[in-house]
Amino acid sequence: MSRKISMKQAINEALDLEMRRDPTVIVMGEDIVGGTGAQGEDDAWGGVLGVTKGLYAKHGDRLMDTPLSESAYIGAAIGAAACGLRPVAELMFLDFMGVCFDQIFNQAAKFRYMFGGKAETPVVIRGMVGAGFRAAAQHSQMLTPLFTHIPGLKVVCPSNAYDAKGLLIQSIRDNDPVIFCEHKNLYGLECEVPAESYAIPFGEANVLRDGDDVTIVSYGLTVHRAMEAATALAKDGTEAEVIDLRTLSPIDWDTIVESVERTGRLVVVDEAHPRCNLATDIAAFVGQNAFGALKAGIQMVTAPHTPVPFAPSLEDLYVPSADSIASAVRRTLSPKGASPRIAA
Amino acid sequence: MAQNPFPLGKDELLKAYRTMRTIREFEERLHVDFAKGDIPGFVHLYAGEEACATGIMMHLNDNDRIASTHRGHGHCIAKGVDVHAMMAEIYGRSTGACRGKGGSMHIADLSKGMMGANGILGAGAPLICGAALAAKVRGDRGVGITFVGDGASNQGTFLESLNLAAVWNLPVVFVVENNGYAESTAMEWAVSCDSYVDRATGFGMPGVTVDGTDFFAVYEAAGEIIRRARDGGGPALLECNMVRFYGHFEGDAQTYRAKGELEAIRASRDCLTILSERVIEAGVIGRDELQAIDREVNALIEDAVRAAKAAPLPVADDLLRDVYVSY
Numbered sequence: 181m182s183r184k185i186s187m188k189q190a191i192n193e194a195l196d197l198e199m200r201r202d203p204t205v206i207v208m209g210e211d212i213v214g215g216t217g218a219q220g221e222d223d224a225w226g227g228v229l230g231v232t233k234g235l236y237a238k239h240g241d242r243l244m245d246t247p248l249s250e251s252a253y254i255g256a257a258i259g260a261a262a263c264g265l266r267p268v269a270e271l272m273f274l275d276f277m278g279v280c281f282d283q284i285f286n287q288a289a290k291f292r293y294m295f296g297g298k299a300e301t302p303v304v305i306r307g308m309v310g311a312g313f314r315a316a317a318q319h320s321q322m323l324t325p326l327f328t329h330i331p332g333l334k335v336v337c338p339s340n341a342y343d344a345k346g347l348l349i350q351s352i353r354d355n356d357p358v359i360f361c362e363h364k365n366l367y368g369l370e371c372e373v374p375a376e377s378y379a380i381p382f383g384e385a386n387v388l389r390d391g392d393d394v395t396i397v398s399y400g401l402t403v404h405r406a407m408e409a410a411t412a413l414a415k416d417g418t419e420a421e422v423i424d425l426r427t428l429s430p431i432d433w434d435t436i437v438e439s440v441e442r443t444g445r446l447v448v449v450d451e452a453h454p455r456c457n458l459a460t461d462i463a464a465f466v467g468q469n470a471f472g473a474l475k476a477g478i479q480m481v482t483a484p485h486t487p488v489p490f491a492p493s494l495e496d497l498y499v500p501s502a503d504s505i506a507s508a509v510r511r512t513l514s515p516k517g518a519s520p521r522i523a524a
Numbered sequence: 525m526a527q528n529p530f531p532l533g534k535d536e537l538l539k540a541y542r543t544m545r546t547i548r549e550f551e552e553r554l555h556v557d558f559a560k561g562d563i564p565g566f567v568h569l570y571a572g573e574e575a576c577a578t579g580i581m582m583h584l585n586d587n588d589r590i591a592s593t594h595r596g597h598g599h600c601i602a603k604g605v606d607v608h609a610m611m612a613e614i615y616g617r618s619t620g621a622c623r624g625k626g627g628s629m630h631i632a633d634l635s636k637g638m639m640g641a642n643g644i645l646g647a648g649a650p651l652i653c654g655a656a657l658a659a660k661v662r663g664d665r666g667v668g669i670t671f672v673g674d675g676a677s678n679q680g681t682f683l684e685s686l687n688l689a690a691v692w693n694l695p696v697v698f699v700v701e702n703n704g705y706a707e708s709t710a711m712e713w714a715v716s717c718d719s720y721v722d723r724a725t726g727f728g729m730p731g732v733t734v735d736g737t738d739f740f741a742v743y744e745a746a747g748e749i750i751r752r753a754r755d756g757g758g759p760a761l762l763e764c765n766m767v768r769f770y771g772h773f774e775g776d777a778q779t780y781r782a783k784g785e786l787e788a789i790r791a792s793r794d795c796l797t798i799l800s801e802r803v804i805e806a807g808v809i810g811r812d813e814l815q816a817i818d819r820e821v822n823a824l825i826e827d828a829v830r831a832a833k834a835a836p837l838p839v840a841d842d843l844l845r846d847v848y849v850s851y
Contacts, residue, residue: 206661247691252684255650256657259668262639263589263658282681286644287651295632295640296623297846331847355849383851430851 181375188231188367190341191306194348195232195268197377199239202266205352207232208244208253209270216245228272229308229367250280254305258288258357261303266352271307273319274361277326288357289332304351306360309337310401310451311488311499313364320488320495322400322451325458327359328429334382335429337361339403341371343426346380353379363401383430387439391419394509395439397462398449399425401499402481406449408502413509420447420509428458436462437470444475445512449500454482479508526807531744532582537803540582540739542817544574544796546607547598549825551770554597554614557829558774564616567628570598572737572769575795576701577602579742580669580762583750589637589655591648591670593701594629596641599671605633611828617835624838625846637666646672646679649698653685656694656753667695667753674715675706677723686727689759696759697749698724701736703768708780724761736764737795740802767793 185193199205212232214225226233236243246253250271257269271277277284284305291299311320327335334356338344344362351358388403389410396406403424410420421439425431440446446466450459459480466478481500489495530537551571557563570577573595581602584590592599600610605621613620614628621631632640639655642648652670659666672682677700689696700720704711717723724731732749734741742764749760767789771778778786803809 204661244692247684247687249684249688251681252650252653252688255647255681255685256654256688259591259639259651259654260658260661261654262634262651263655265654265658265661267654282644282647283650287642287647291632291640292849293846294622294626294630295634296621296625298622299632299634300849334848334851356851 182372183375184370185341185373186368186370187338187341187344187362188229190345190373191231191348191362192233192235194345194352196235196238198349198352199235199242201377204264205266205268206242206244206260207235207268207270208246208257210246210248210272212270213243213245227270229364231367232270250276251283254280255283255287257303257305258283258301261288261301261357262291262299266302268304268306268352271305274307274309274323274359275318275321276307277323284333284357284359285330289330292356293332300355301357302355304348304358304360306348306362308364309361310363310365311483311495312401314490314492314495315364316490317487322483324361324428325452325456328458328461332357333429334358334427335361336382336427337363337400338426339363339366339400339424340369341373343380343386345373346378347426349377350379350382354382361400365401380426382427383432384426385432385435386424386426387421387435388424389420389422391421392443393418394420394445394447394512395423395436395443396420396447396449396505396509397423397425397436399428399458400451402449402451405500405502406505409505409509412502412506418509418513425458433465437466440466440470441473444473446474447479447481447505447508447512449481449505451483451499453485454480455485457482476512476514479511481505481508528808529806530740530803530808534808536582537809538813538817540578541799541803541814542821543578543602544739544799545817545821546824547571547574547577547601548796549821550597550601550607550610553825553829555770555774563614565627566773566775567614568595568773569770570595572767572789572795573701573703574598575739575742575799576699576736576764576766579739580699580746582743583747584637584667584669586635586637587664587666589639589652589659589666589668591639591652591655591668592641593648593671593673593676594641594643594645595673596631597628600631600633600638600641603638604636605631605638607824608828608831609633612832612835615832615835616837617832618838618842619831619835623842625842645676646681648672649682649685650688652696653688653692653694656689656696657692659695665754667697667750669697669699671699671701673706674700674702674704674711675709677720678715686724686729686759686761690728693756693758695753695756697746697753698759698761700761700763701766702763703766705768705772705780707772720761720763729759729761731761731763733763733765736766737793737798739795739799766795
């Protein structure tokens with residue numbers, strides 16, 4: 181049975197289904213139940229934006245509120261994973277990674293390699309990413325490149341409810357540490373989602389739109405901006421292929437390269453800062469592996485090299501827009517060498 | 525034979541001595557071989573601190589987890605990690621405990637409940653909270669022990685973990701191995717409180733300070749708080765006051781120490797000598813019995829070094845292996 185639900189509901193449903201399936205799955209985080217130890221209602225919050233609301237009634241103490249103490253509880257989730265549980269730890273805003281990153285990149289990510297292949301650390305660390313929520317510089321970042329840089333971590337960033345459910349189920353079943361990035365401006369977005377359980381394999385990008393003139397690659401919120409741009413470009417007779425990466429580590433190089441070999445043009449859209457991000461990574465990979473197929477210079481559309489601003493008038497300029505993506509596509513269509521230099 | 529006044533039977537006493545002597549010989553041998561240039565990287569030796577690891581670990585089984593430190597060889601040996609696998613690891617060989625990919629600072633054997641030495645000071649404390657949580661969820665009566673030095677006792681991870689363990693009532697024992705120095709910096713200067721017992725009290729758990737050079741003091745104090753944790757009584761902190769016979773790392777000239785300090789602690793605070801004299805004086809164990817163990821341990825370490833040097837090095841294929849379970 182399929183019905184329309186939001187990405188927030190889809191994530192809740194994935195957690196519920198996996199907790200039912202596997203008793204070793206536990207969920208922890210700050211206020212994921214809410215009100216623990218207080219006099220009022222049980223399950224007072226269900227997470228700051230209500231993503232885990234209602235799970236406490238179904239699973240009781242397998243949902244654990246934590247002190248405001250990210251290093252301790254993220255580390256505890258990792259330690260518990262190394263000892264046979266499958267913890268899902270919510271970091272609320274992934275910007276808080278700065279407080280507990282050691283536990284993730286020096287501990288969880290390295291156990292398997294550093295211990296000679298004898299450890300498994302099936303932990304999921306999920307939290308919000310992205311701008312557009314008027315949440316300012318410390319609650320709005322797209323830090324995905326920090327995570328993809330680290331060997332041993334898997335990095336997932338769904339663009340819709342269907343993918344969020346299937347990818348989160350896969351993340352919980354996966355035996356490596358997974359950073360699950362939820363764009364806060366997609367939480368309310370609805371689409372058709374089956375009620376039953378399903379897993380979406382990692383490393384398989386989703387081709388959302390076929391086209392032979394240009395390839396647009398993105399992930400998360402900006403996938404929707406890329407689709408808007410593609411619709412606008414079609415009116416001018418330009419058919420863009422739009423690829424939603426879904427997982428950033430592992431990444432589906434084959435789908436990207438095969439598309440570029442057909443279209444000859446590539447625009448990569450990344451909400452992260454412009455230096456050393458997914459866009460530069462993909463551009464470099466295509467430049468090295470499919471140079472002969474390129475008919476124009478690769479274009480990158482990213483956030484600027486600034487913190488995320490608070491003022492709505494500025495934040496609206498910060499996130500790549502459909503217009504900026506369409507402009508980038510047009511640059512790839514102009515004769516070779518005629519592109520103006522674009523400042524980073 | 526005199527009546528045994530100790531809390532352990534003769535076999536257990538011999539086992540404790542053997543463990544402590546094995547750690548000592550292991551570290552003394554590394555001290556020599558490192559100076560010869562045989563060992564890559566750097567090593568931090570546990571010599572002088574043997575009574576702490578041994579007195580604690582004698583209360584544990586393979587189902588109990590420990591999270592160790594950069595100075596982890598003693599914890600590994602006391603927790604039952606194979607000495608040959610350890611030596612091979614330190615020599616960077618493919619027969620090592622981590623197939624040569626961890627080295628001295630990352631020796632682990634999860635099958636023995638040894639969750640890893642750790643190059644990041646204080647990082648083991650959150651991890652052991654998770655191990656203890658897993659034991660609690662499973663209801664298997666397992667406990668978790670994390671070690672920090674007096675230096676890492678100032679890390680946020682350690683202090684946050686004290687709070688988390690107390691809030692979640694986890695079966696964890698936090699052991700502060702206070703050897704007086706955070707690398708080269710004096711504990712007296714770098715730790716703001718007068719007593720770790722006060723620090724434990726501040727986090728709502730009992731704290732105990734013992735003479736960490738006295739095996740029996742460690743054994744008895746650890747026994748009580750480990751039993752308490754195992755029975756659901758919650759976390760506790762154990763401070764062991766002890767001495768480090770070598771520098772922070774091998775090659776450390778230790779110019780921060782007072783004149784004569786090292787000679788004095790070796791003469792009066794050697795935990796192996798203290799244990800030996802106690803059991804011999806009580807007439808429970810003969811000197812010859814201890815000397816027989818010494819000979820066996822020497823042969824074991826000699827064989828471990830010989831085997832490590834003869835073992836194959838990891839090869840190019842190993843470079844890319846085991847980053848992920850599947851990718």
